[in-house]
Amino acid sequence: MENKNNAASELDRVADAIEKLTTSEWNRLHKAARSFLFGTGFSDVDELVNETFCRALTGTRNWRVDVPFITFIINAMKSVADGDRKLIYKDEEVLATDLPNNDPDSDCDPLERFGNKALSPETIIATEIDRTLAEEDLKIIEKHFKNDEAVEWVLIGIEDEMSASEIIEMSGLTKTQYESARKKFLRGLDKLFPGRRPK
Amino acid sequence: MSGIKRTAADKFRALRNAVSDEILSMTDEDILVDARNNGLDPDDIALTMKSKAMDMIANIRKQKLKSIRENLNAAQPKLVKPIATLSLEEKKKKILEFFAK
Numbered sequence: 001m002e003n004k005n006n007a008a009s010e011l012d013r014v015a016d017a018i019e020k021l022t023t024s025e026w027n028r029l030h031k032a033a034r035s036f037l038f039g040t041g042f043s044d045v046d047e048l049v050n051e052t053f054c055r056a057l058t059g060t061r062n063w064r065v066d067v068p069f070i071t072f073i074i075n076a077m078k079s080v081a082d083g084d085r086k087l088i089y090k091d092e093e094v095l096a097t098d099l100p101n102n103d104p105d106s107d108c109d110p111l112e113r114f115g116n117k118a119l120s121p122e123t124i125i126a127t128e129i130d131r132t133l134a135e136e137d138l139k140i141i142e143k144h145f146k147n148d149e150a151v152e153w154v155l156i157g158i159e160d161e162m163s164a165s166e167i168i169e170m171s172g173l174t175k176t177q178y179e180s181a182r183k184k185f186l187r188g189l190d191k192l193f194p195g196r197r198p199k
Numbered sequence: 200m201s202g203i204k205r206t207a208a209d210k211f212r213a214l215r216n217a218v219s220d221e222i223l224s225m226t227d228e229d230i231l232v233d234a235r236n237n238g239l240d241p242d243d244i245a246l247t248m249k250s251k252a253m254d255m256i257a258n259i260r261k262q263k264l265k266s267i268r269e270n271l272n273a274a275q276p277k278l279v280k281p282i283a284t285l286s287l288e289e290k291k292k293k294i295l296e297f298f299a300k
Binding site: 015189 | 205206207208210211212213214215216217218219221222223225227228230231233234237239241242244245248249251252253255256259260263
């Protein structure tokens with residue numbers, strides 16, 4: 001009963017925070033959603049935002065009291081965009097116990113015993129689709145900034161998780177040039193994936 | 200520098216982290232100007248998103264209520280409606296007795 005009460009109060013708490021979002025916070029959320037669409041199977045902003053709100057409202061994602069709601073929801077949306085399915089797939093291994101039952105007397109369907117959800121054909125196909133989308137979107141980003149050398153450095157640096165000082169040292173950019181290119185790149189990504197992805 | 204061959208998914212995760220930090224660091228004014236520069240109306244964005252979110256909240260609340268009702272119905276024994284067994288005369292007598300007290 002206590003859990004049900006907690007779930008109800010969590011729903012009220014998140015709903016209340018959503019209702020109190022300001023115009024600039026809604027726009028911040030919209031920009032984040034537009035920017036996070038790349039490399040995902042989400043077709044538009046609404047789909048990604050709805051999925052994130054739904055997880056927060058139903059308690060699948062917990063909002064810690066000490067975190068501002070907008071920070072929590074943008075980080076939650078980032079995790080949703082990163083996708084659980086790929087992580088499950090990467091973490092699983094085929095174990096000896098996953099092998100089909102070879103006992104001819106058994107009336108158990110071997111396919112029922114083989115593998116698990118993460119290794120099911122549906123999941124593998126979906127993961128392959130995600131991977132293809134990710135690779136295609138990466139090409140779109142690289143192509144868009146092809147002739148901007150400073151942005152290219154920033155892109156390479158972020159992808160390889162280099163620090164700002166490492167990128168500056170390697171590229172020969174000044175700190176101002178680096179900051180300017182970084183802003184241009186990170187704030188401009190949302191323009192690359194504005195519409196519904198053709199299915 | 201990691202030096203490890205990174206997949207597209209790894210690169211996206213790093214990109215999303217950087218984008219998220221950048222968007223959270225923008226001022227309210229930056230955000231509104233950015234929306235206008237992208238040809239968007241910030242008020243319209245806010246109204247539309249809020250309206251959709253409120254619909255979703257209402258639906259989730261309805262589903263929760265429905266689920267609570269179903270659980271209650273399943274848990275409680277069916278209440279049997281009292282059958283009127285008293286005749287009209289008996290009822291009148293009861294009322295008289297009640298006021299006579």
